[in-house]
Amino acid sequence: MNILQQLEAIVGPQGIICGEAVKDHPACVFMHPKAVLRPASTEEVSQLMALCNEQGQAIVTRGGGSGLVGGTIMSSEEILLSLERMNQLEQLDVRARTAVVQAGVPLQTVQEAAADQDLFFPLDLGARGxxxxxxNLATNAGGNRVVRYGMAREMALGLEAVMADGTVLNSMKSVIKNNTGYDLKQFFIGSEGTLGVITRAVLRLQAAPISHNTALVAVENFEQLIDLLGSADKLLGGGMSSFEVMWSNFYEAVCQGGERHRYPLANDYPYYVIIESLGADQAADDQRFNATLEQLFEQGLIADAVLAKSKAESEAIWAIRDDVEALMALFPYFVFDISVPLAHMESYVAAVHKRIDEAWPEDSCCITFGHLGDGNLHFVIRAAGEYESAKDKVNDIVYSELRERDGVVSAEHGIGLEKRPYLDISRSEAEIELMKTLKRAMDPNNILNPGKIFEL
Ligand SMILES: Cc1cc2nc3c(=O)[nH]c(=O)nc-3n(C[C@H](O)[C@H](O)[C@H](O)COP(=O)(O)OP(=O)(O)OC[C@H]3O[C@@H](n4cnc5c(N)ncnc54)[C@H](O)[C@@H]3O)c2cc1C
Incomplete structure (x- = not known):
C-alpha cells in the first residue's frame, strides 16, 4: 500500500481527499497538496502523525485558514491536515466557567455558546466566523480586548496536542493555577503548527459583562494620545476593555467622504480613538463613563467625543474600525502587524510614513491604525509598481525602522513564511537557536509545518 492508502485505512474514505478532488477543497484554491486529511478524532490524528513521522511525510495543519502570514502555504509534496471535522464544543461548565472544545470549533461558536449561558469568551477578532x-491558539491570537483580557495564551487552561510521533499529550487541566513544572501547553500556543497538532483545549470563560459603554473621541496630538491611554484606564477603574486608535488617513479611507460610514465626528483631527468599557451595572457605569469623558476634556486630552447611546450606535462606531474591506480598493497593498514601545511609536510611524512617501512620491499611502493599548499597530501600505519588488522595499522600510526602536515584526499574526526573513529583528541569535533546539527535539524529522517561522 502507498502512503495515501495507508492514511485512508486510518480515517476512512470520508477522512481523505486525493487527486483532482483536492482542488475543490476551500483551502486548495491556489495550492495543490498531495492530499487533504480530515480526521474525526484525536485518536485518528495520533495514528496519522505516527505514520507520517515514520515515512518522513510533511504535514501542514489548518484551522479556518484566516491566518495572514502564509502559515498554511503548502507544496504539492505536503499533506494538509484539516481540523474541520473536529469542530465540537464538548462541554460548557457554567459554575467552573470553562469550555472544553475540539480545536476545529470556530471562535464565534464559542463566543455564542458562552453568551447563551450568560458567560463571556473575551477573545475577539474580525475573522471570528x-x-x-x-x-487562535497556534497563533496566540490577540484582537480588540487584549488590553484587559490578554491574548489567547491567557485564555487556555488546558490543552491536548498530538506530537510529531503520534504521542497524545493530554494537558487538559481546568485549574487556573498549575505550577507543577514546565507549562507544556505554552510550547504549542503560538508555535504555528510547528511543534504539534492542537486537538482539544479547556478554555477559561468570564462573567458576561452587563454594562457596555463605547465612545469615539478625537485627539489633537500623539503626546495626548499616550496620556489619554493612561488617564482613561485609571479613570475607568480597570473597566477599559478596548483602546483602538485610527489615524486620520484610516478614518478617511474607511468612511470615504461619508459614503461608506457616516462620520460620527468631524474628519479634520489627526487621531480618533474608540474607548470601550465593560462592567456590571449599566446605570453606575454610564455615570462613570460620562464623568471620565468630562475629566478627559478638562485635562485637555480629547478635543471632541461622541458617546454611543445604544447598541446600534456602538456597532456603527465599531463598524468603522472593523471595515478593513474598505481598504481593498487600495490594491496593491501590504499589511503589517508590528509592536513598538509607546515611547518610540510616534517617531517610528513618522519615519515609515516619510520613507514610503519618498519611495513612491506619486502613488502611495500608509494607512495606520491599531490596538494602541497594547503597543500594536497595523499598516496597510499601498505602493504602486511591480508587486514583488515593491513588497521587498516596503518590508525593508517597515521592519528596518523597528530594529533601532526595540520593536517586534509580529504583534499577533505570527511569522509563518511572510515574516521569516525578518525574525532576527525581534529575536536574538540565542533565542532563535533555542527555538530550533526545541523544534529538533519535538519534531526530529521536521514533518510539522516545515519551513514556517524559520528554516532548520
Ligand atoms: C479580517 C481578519 C481580521 C483578523 N484580525 C485579527 C486580530 O485582530 N488579531 C489576530 O491575532 N489575528 C487576526 N487575524 C488573523 C487570523 O484570524 C488569526 O491568526 C487566527 O488565529 C487564525 O486562526 P485559523 O483557525 O484561521 O488558523 P489558520 O489560518 O488555519 O492557521 C494559522 C496557523 O496556525 C496553524 N494551525 C491552525 N490550526 C492548528 C491546530 N489545530 N494545531 C496546530 N497548528 C494549527 C497553521 O498551521 C498556521 O500556521 C485576522 C484575520 C482576518 C482575515
Whole structure:
C-alpha cells in the first residue's frame, strides 16, 4: 500500500481527499497538496502523525485558514491536515466557567455558546466566523480586548496536542493555577503548527459583562494620545476593555467622504480613538463613563467625543474600525502587524510614513491604525509598481525602522513564511537557536509545518 492508502485505512474514505478532488477543497484554491486529511478524532490524528513521522511525510495543519502570514502555504509534496471535522464544543461548565472544545470549533461558536449561558469568551477578532480555536491558539491570537483580557495564551487552561510521533499529550487541566513544572501547553500556543497538532483545549470563560459603554473621541496630538491611554484606564477603574486608535488617513479611507460610514465626528483631527468599557451595572457605569469623558476634556486630552447611546450606535462606531474591506480598493497593498514601545511609536510611524512617501512620491499611502493599548499597530501600505519588488522595499522600510526602536515584526499574526526573513529583528541569535533546539527535539524529522517561522 502507498502512503495515501495507508492514511485512508486510518480515517476512512470520508477522512481523505486525493487527486483532482483536492482542488475543490476551500483551502486548495491556489495550492495543490498531495492530499487533504480530515480526521474525526484525536485518536485518528495520533495514528496519522505516527505514520507520517515514520515515512518522513510533511504535514501542514489548518484551522479556518484566516491566518495572514502564509502559515498554511503548502507544496504539492505536503499533506494538509484539516481540523474541520473536529469542530465540537464538548462541554460548557457554567459554575467552573470553562469550555472544553475540539480545536476545529470556530471562535464565534464559542463566543455564542458562552453568551447563551450568560458567560463571556473575551477573545475577539474580525475573522471570528472562520478562525478556529486551534488556529487562535497556534497563533496566540490577540484582537480588540487584549488590553484587559490578554491574548489567547491567557485564555487556555488546558490543552491536548498530538506530537510529531503520534504521542497524545493530554494537558487538559481546568485549574487556573498549575505550577507543577514546565507549562507544556505554552510550547504549542503560538508555535504555528510547528511543534504539534492542537486537538482539544479547556478554555477559561468570564462573567458576561452587563454594562457596555463605547465612545469615539478625537485627539489633537500623539503626546495626548499616550496620556489619554493612561488617564482613561485609571479613570475607568480597570473597566477599559478596548483602546483602538485610527489615524486620520484610516478614518478617511474607511468612511470615504461619508459614503461608506457616516462620520460620527468631524474628519479634520489627526487621531480618533474608540474607548470601550465593560462592567456590571449599566446605570453606575454610564455615570462613570460620562464623568471620565468630562475629566478627559478638562485635562485637555480629547478635543471632541461622541458617546454611543445604544447598541446600534456602538456597532456603527465599531463598524468603522472593523471595515478593513474598505481598504481593498487600495490594491496593491501590504499589511503589517508590528509592536513598538509607546515611547518610540510616534517617531517610528513618522519615519515609515516619510520613507514610503519618498519611495513612491506619486502613488502611495500608509494607512495606520491599531490596538494602541497594547503597543500594536497595523499598516496597510499601498505602493504602486511591480508587486514583488515593491513588497521587498516596503518590508525593508517597515521592519528596518523597528530594529533601532526595540520593536517586534509580529504583534499577533505570527511569522509563518511572510515574516521569516525578518525574525532576527525581534529575536536574538540565542533565542532563535533555542527555538530550533526545541523544534529538533519535538519534531526530529521536521514533518510539522516545515519551513514556517524559520528554516532548520
Ligand atoms: C479580517 C481578519 C481580521 C483578523 N484580525 C485579527 C486580530 O485582530 N488579531 C489576530 O491575532 N489575528 C487576526 N487575524 C488573523 C487570523 O484570524 C488569526 O491568526 C487566527 O488565529 C487564525 O486562526 P485559523 O483557525 O484561521 O488558523 P489558520 O489560518 O488555519 O492557521 C494559522 C496557523 O496556525 C496553524 N494551525 C491552525 N490550526 C492548528 C491546530 N489545530 N494545531 C496546530 N497548528 C494549527 C497553521 O498551521 C498556521 O500556521 C485576522 C484575520 C482576518 C482575515
Amino acid at each position: 472562520s478562525a478556529t480555536i486551534g488556529g
